[in-house]
Amino acid sequence: MGKLLNGGLAVGGTLLAFGALKRALNPRPRYAPWEKPRYEDFEKRVCIVGGGFGGYSAATKLTELTNGREDVGVLVIARDNFFTFWPMVPGIVSSDIDSRNVAQPLRRALITAGASFRRAKLKEIDHENQRIVTDGGLDFPYDQLVISLGGQPNFFGIPGVEEHALHMRGVEDAEHIRNRVIERFEEVSLMRGEVPESKLTFVVIGGGATGTEVASEIHTLVHEALAPDYPNIDPNRVRIFLLEGLPQILPELDPSLQRAARTRLFNEHIEVMTSTFAEEVTEDQVRLKGGDVIHSENVIWTAGNRPNVAIHDLGLPVDERNGIKVDEYLRVEGFPGIWAIGDCAAIRDIREGFEGRYVPPTAQAAGQEGYTVAKNILATLDGREDELEKFAYKPLGQLVELGSDFAVNEVMGVRFSGLAAAIFWRLAYLVRLNSPQSKIRIAADWISALFVRPAVTQVRGTSQE
Template identity: 30%
Template sequence: MPESVAQRRGRKPRIVVVGGGHTGLTAALRLQSKLIEGEADITVVDAQPHMTYQPFLPEAAAGSVEPRHVVVPLREALRSSEVLTAMVTGIDHSRRCLTAQLADGKVEQLEYDILVVVPGSISRSLPIPGLGDEGIGFKTIGEAIYLRNHVLSRLDAAATTTDPELRRKLLTFLFVGGGYAGIEAMAELESMARYATRYYPTIAVRDMRWVLVEAMGRIMPEVSERMGVYTRRRLEERGIEVKLETTAKTFENGHVVLSDSDEFDADTIVWTAGVKAHPMLEESDLPRDGKGRVECTTKLQVRGTSDVFAAGDCSAVPDLTSSEPDATCAPSAQHAVRQARVLADNVVALLRGRELSDYKHKYAGSVAGLGLFQGAAEVYGIRLKGLSAWMLHRAYHVAKMPTASRKARIIGDWLMELPFRRQVVALGELHDPRAEFVKASNTRGLPSERGQAG
């Protein structure tokens, strides 16, 4: 390891973790548990003060769990580390420093001895007309809350309008992307909306149109084709249209035109067609592959360095279990969490002058929730369907949820579902909470009212 900043200045090493998502939090927690007191300082930098457990976003959107319970406050979990709420805007490894814009707008240079790059990914969009104006992703808790309120508010609007074309548009929901994110999000929201129609006498389940568009010839490529076919069949049994080998041409003004010549208006367009590495990496001198991911070795060190590590969606890590020579690990939560643990162990080994370990993990399988009491799973070649798969999905993800506090809160939410009915209320005011106050402030009252107010 080259001479570090700490060695030059005679202080203990500083480990900087860029990214406080699931990978970053897992790595930081393990570093806290492995390092002895005074061995190194840990700083975690992220623009958000919390980690979002994304596998629970569909259930948060459907109201099965409280949105606050699927996020973990970084300062609460990382009490032995420094947590910096800031946006990293550049990495200059030649000087072992990074540039960060703090929450107050101030820009600082942070020096490090060991850097952990785990900023994750963002939604991968395409230059489709209208996508930026009409679409919404599904990667943040804000998007999940918005979609819950939005879908329910479409039912409210459709129940009151007398315009048949507007009603049709309000009750049409389009999801683009047939991977896990799109399937689970759509299945949970459709299940919620289906339940909600019992409170709308003028809206029947058949009045809603749910459309899933996928460019490939199958959905859920993470599982076997047989399980993908099963999942598609279950969705279609619920009236969901699954369009394979189909792409979107335009979304302008909510008018959807698909490659199969189908055209319709939709007031809800959800984009879940893949992810790409965080754009922050473009402002770094770290080596990246053709997809913008940081190139790594099997020991999770960034190629060409000894003191920079990376993992998760932003990294291209060789897959030692694949027979293909240039194969890299898939951008999945399963790989990301296991990589984070090996990464943390290797950072500790580097500090102590020990040998580093290779990352090698054979994909165990996948579990997916398809709405209340429905699921699909394939684990070590064993296929589960329906209720058993749904229960396994919940058990697996609550086990992987960081911190005992959040595990308990989520289990509590599920238990509360048993004796009580699902809540199906839209809180659209959350998206513009000042609107009512601004309206009231700009409304002139009668002279007598103004006098009384004075």
């Protein structure tokens, strides 16, 4: 009898533990479906346009600050119903990370927090009536409006880049790069005779964090995933170039970490060319300033970023180079009730020693801007404008992963590299994912990769046959 009782208690305790874990991983929405008022019915309405790091951070912080209040409604409008967790995007190239786990479900996260969401594209702002107009003619009112439209690639007028180069701005771009590598291997496996050098040469232009990570991920894809599946192709025939216009790659890092990264790339036989500028990109080559030519049909552009061109249609003051003009509180100059953050905003850096510069267009900066703008909007709505907070960018460091077993990190002034840095990179970003399902899936993928070699496929539609 005692054994049965103990067994029953053990089973019951296990079930309770699983139930508690399930509730923790699936929090209840702030409002039940029948409780939540329509966005238009709230007394004070905050509309946030853009679902990237800036817009998402602003929305979640605002719902957190207004928890327990029923007078503030938050609406996020974005062209996609997912939030791209940018630090993990390069990992899609090597299939180290599944793209569905990088595309975080935006709608569910916002509804759970108590905000509303609509997938739409901003068309114009009706300043007189305080409404925004989206594609299809739908309009939404606002008392406070946040513009966080992000950025887009800047090709600097270099001929052929836009037409012939792959870009790296999100999940789909990373999948395109992976598929391009696989496609080249499929093509070469069918060739008889001499294989053109351009087929298996990959050129990544831009030696910042994104470009450096992409070059390393291509190496991982080729040597760890594709090599066993294409025994007739010598992976050492694949050439990977990383071009950077500055004297060093990863210019935002300390020189010691730059050297560590450069050594890692050298060991992977990635050819790094610094102080090098592309002059033209054609269908099968990259022409460099000085006359040199790299024969390649596979060019990836990661070298520049500019504000989203859509900001020019909103009737707001724009700095052609840096974005929408804002003051130190992130308010758009001359437009009370409108704020701008992220890559589309020209935000001056007020830190000592950085006077005259602008806050860099990074995910880290956009997240901090989102938190600040949320606090300032709430202060404005409550008539506490004397409590507005100036935005002061506080860089926490830089994490750059170069393969599953190596990273170069600088965190709060502490610099380290190697396997320990790679483990830190993974843990640091894993806990920052907003989707519990993605956390579990990515952790499971990383653990399984310790025992099973990666395998990748190229999924093509019937239109490509």
